[in-house]
Amino acid sequence: MPLAVALGDPSGIGPEIVAKAWDARNEIALPPFFAVGNQTSLERVWGGPIRLIGTPSEAIETFRDALPLIQVDDPGAIVPGEPNLPGARCALDSLEIAVGLTRSGASSALVTGPVSKSQLYAIGFSHPGQTEFIAERCGIAYENTAMMLAGPTLRTVPVTLHMPLIEAATKLTTDLIISRARTVWRGLQRDFGIEAPRLAVAGFNPHAGEGGALGMEEIEIIAPAIEALRAEGIDAVGPLPADSMFHERARADYDAAICMYHDQALIPLKAIHFDEGVNMTLGLPIVRTAPDHGTAFGIAGAGIARPDAMIAAIRMAAECAERRAAREA
Numbered sequence: 001m002p003l004a005v006a007l008g009d010p011s012g013i014g015p016e017i018v019a020k021a022w023d024a025r026n027e028i029a030l031p032p033f034f035a036v037g038n039q040t041s042l043e044r045v046w047g048g049p050i051r052l053i054g055t056p057s058e059a060i061e062t063f064r065d066a067l068p069l070i071q072v073d074d075p076g077a078i079v080p081g082e083p084n085l086p087g088a089r090c091a092l093d094s095l096e097i098a099v100g101l102t103r104s105g106a107s108s109a110l111v112t113g114p115v116s117k118s119q120l121y122a123i124g125f126s127h128p129g130q131t132e133f134i135a136e137r138c139g140i141a142y143e144n145t146a147m148m149l150a151g152p153t154l155r156t157v158p159v160t161l162h163m164p165l166i167e168a169a170t171k172l173t174t175d176l177i178i179s180r181a182r183t184v185w186r187g188l189q190r191d192f193g194i195e196a197p198r199l200a201v202a203g204f205n206p207h208a209g210e211g212g213a214l215g216m217e218e219i220e221i222i223a224p225a226i227e228a229l230r231a232e233g234i235d236a237v238g239p240l241p242a243d244s245m246f247h248e249r250a251r252a253d254y255d256a257a258i259c260m261y262h263d264q265a266l267i268p269l270k271a272i273h274f275d276e277g278v279n280m281t282l283g284l285p286i287v288r289t290a291p292d293h294g295t296a297f298g299i300a301g302a303g304i305a306r307p308d309a310m311i312a313a314i315r316m317a318a319e320c321a322e323r324r325a326a327r328e329a
């Protein structure tokens with residue numbers, strides 16, 4: 001079965017990196033996929049063959065000779081690097097269609113291209129990001145999902161996500177840490193075949209609170225979560241000082257780092273693996289991945305966007321879907 005790849009914002013680099021992934025399909029043995037988005041957004045940045053398809057099943061045969069595309073209309077004027085509101089609506093429609101096709105079983109997994117959160121908010125999108133939107137469409141409480149950033153030598157998961165940093169301290173609870181960590185533990189087993197995942201839990205404050213002198217979150221919120229997780233048989237250690245848990249030797253001791261806020265998780269991942277980082281939503285009934293980067297409007301249309309993270313996202317989605325299907329057969 002093919003994978004569904006939503007192109008993301010038509011003025012961002014999504015169309016270009018999906019087209020470049022298709023260009024590389026034979027050389028790097030990419031599994032078949034079809035794009036969901038607008039044809040013009042591809043033609044503005046790419047001269048390769050596109051074939052409009054009506055159903056995902058047509059993608060398998062088409063994929064060899066042309067990029068299969070499920071067309072999404074009315075994107076407005078598409079100028080790479082210059083986002084607009086019709087483009088944001090097109091990105092949202094593409095996402096909605098790709099999620100629906102994957103939920104229906106017509107595609108094996110979902111890969112999403114980068115969208116602009118501010119553009120989506122401007123058209124009334126009420127979710128913080130695609131992760132929360134997809135969770136809702138799948139009928140899963142957001143607390144029972146996890147946004148995992150994954151590269152070849154590091155996986156990180158933020159417990160609190162898209163919110164002002166000042167709110168993260170107030171939204172961090174023992175229950176939320178437990179539910180995210182459980183989701184990660186199950187996801188590593190189910191989708192990555194790691195039977196006994198090792199989780200390293202970061203502190204929130206400098207020096208993991210320095211015994212309470214630099215903050216109480218470790219003592220009052222994080223340590224009780226780790227204790228509860230360990231009582232369930234989950235191999236979780238911490239709270240660890242976040243400044244020293246991401247260097248090479250430290251990374252060998254765990255399969256995923258559970259981080260307390262967005263940048264604590266995303267800075268180390270992007271610093272180490274920007275070009276091949278994958279964002280995967282764990283805890284869903286479908287497999288969903290995305291490249292770790294954003295719309296990169298500043299370079300859209302210049303022909304220099306690297307497709308590596310999109311390729312890694314496509315590959316990871318296919319591998320996880322296959323592993324999950326085999327496990328649950």
Ligand SMILES: NC(=O)C1=CN([C@@H]2O[C@H](COP(=O)(O)OP(=O)(O)OC[C@H]3O[C@@H](n4cnc5c(N)ncnc54)[C@H](O)[C@@H]3O)[C@@H](O)[C@H]2O)C=CC1
Pocket residue numbers: 013017113114115116117118130279290291292293294295296297298299304305306307308309
């Ligand atoms: N999953 C998603 O849909 C994500 C969306 N975003 C959105 O993207 C927009 C822009 O966010 P930024 O913080 O500027 O991050 P960004 O990732 O778009 O860009 C950061 C820097 O990396 C470069 N870059 C990014 N991807 C690249 C690629 N494939 N090849 C070469 N260079 C690349 C950009 O040119 C820029 O210099 C925001 O509106 C944000 O909401 C950000 C992260 C993830």
Ligand SMILES: NCC(=O)COP(=O)(O)O
Pocket residue numbers: 128129130131132266279290
């Ligand atoms: N910073 C990561 C990010 O923005 C991912 O967002 P989304 O996939 O939830 O839209």
